[in-house]
Amino acid sequence: MKAFMKTVVLLVVFACTWGSVAQTHPDHNYWQLSPRVGYDFPTYDNDTPFIDYQGGIELGLSVDYYWRWFGIGLDLDYIKNSPESTFPIDNLIDISGTTLTDFSLREEGITRLFYGIGPNFQYVSPSNKFKAELNLRGGLASIKGGLTELRENTVINDRLNFHAGYDEGSVLTGKAQLRFTYFFNQTFGIHAGAYYMRHFGVQESLDGGVAARYYDATISEQGSSLTGDIYTRAEACEHDISSVGVYAGVTIKLKSKHDNKCCTTCEKYSLAVTARDKFSRQVLPDTDVALRDTAGNIVQTGTTNTFGIVVFNDIAKDDYVIDGQLYEVGLTTNNAGASEFKEGQTLQKEILYEDENFILQGKAVICNTATGLPGVDVIIKNLTAAEQKSTITDENGTYILHIGQRGSYELRGKKDKYFSQTVTINPAEYDRSTTLFVKLEICLEEAECGKAITLNNILYDLDKYDIRPDARPELNRLAQFMKDNPGIRVEVSSHTDSRASDSYNQTLSQNRANAAVDYVVSQGVSRSKITGKGYGESRLLNECADGVSCSETKHQINRRTEMKVICN
Incomplete structure (x- = not known):
């Protein structure tokens, strides 16, 4: 356990040191370290009806290398579970009618240490902030402990419930794992996930020539009693052990040094991208923009400012593809060729929003105030097509919806104990060639008890x-x-x-x-x-x-x- 923790700490310190000098855009050909802590829920199929196995802590570390969507990884897991005797000793009577009261219980925890290697598959969002991974691992596990012994010490003086546990040093093991990660920047993120692990053909230990032993007992409302039947298994059997677990941790992403696009001696260039509406020619603030290489890997990402512009600095002279997205609607793709970059100049490019619908930018407020109301379910109904959709206001009470150029719409808010204004919108009153955004405020009044x-x-x-x-x-x-x-x-x-x-x-x-x-x-x-x-x-x-x-x-x-x- 101590050695495991020391290994994790050393790897994290190493990762932080390397991350401080690594390239700032590690989107492919990179290392990834993911220490984690979680909880494991085991299943031991060892034919011991009066023993349950409780969940316990899981500490783990994944070391992965990704090329693009595919990679390979190594997992190290330390898992601690514990057995629990469930033999019914309350008001227990033996076959002679004597009440048994003198018991002793011994329960040893089970330690599992898994080392596995296998392929990774990942999906990365266009913003490069969210990632979903599937990890498949195969390897060996060490499984130690789990001896459980319940004795009656006076009348029977025998084991009522017993399992000898395990002492296996190399058990064939498989693991499948899903992991979801959010990155705060190009290097650090947090993750959460779940796994399924299975150990194949785990052999039990023997204690005094016995692997498992228990007395049969019947349970009634008055208590329990021994039937006289004793089940003893002298052979150490092989069976599978499986478990599922959930976990959370941090992720550190490290660019491979040999894959750096630029260095201190090579030329660096800048690219300015303007997001604009095709029909009205309005500039578009808050547009997410991604710069990709010709293989589709994200080089840099950014968000346009109030003038609809985002600038990518310190990029190599290369061919790029420029993508954009505004409120979940994609903009047209543009290209920047290596030959277009000029030393000392910022290359200018434009991406266009071509969706013909209006963007309804609104706010839900408390009536007769300017106070925004968060958590309002804003519902818009197309009165012509008998369709409706909804969204939730953010912490400032603002919301975004898309509406077509034709038809008539009815907008209202829904929040417990609030009386909402209903507004009718006629898109024909607006000209899509001159405007993209329609501003609309709805008010809600709290319907307090007794208030008119x-x-x-x-x-x-x-x-x-x-x-x-x-x-x-x-x-x-x-x-x-x-x-x-x-x-x-x-x-x-x-x-x-x-x-x-x-x-x-x-x-x-x-x-x-x-x-x-x-x-x-x-x-x-x-x-x-x-x-x-x-x-x-x-x-x-x-x-x-x-x-x-x-x-x-x-x-x-x-x-x-x-x-x-x-x-x-």
């Missing part, structure tokens, strides 16, 4: 309470809010101004509230979840009471429909 929220545009004809077509979108918004929050109950209230008699206004407002409730119920909301209340002129918002002369605008403030979440 005004429903806009709920208008009625004079002395009428029928739901007009122009009121339906707002009531649809209320119905959607209730469907998104099925655990709440809502009161819809209707209010009038002070003109006409109190009794008339009370009856009219109640009829209007009932009509609003009926409409929401017709949209699929349970009637038990919504109630209507008419308040007439009893809750005026201004001074326009009976006998007070007010303008029509002030009277309109009092004529309103509201909703509030009913407190439990």
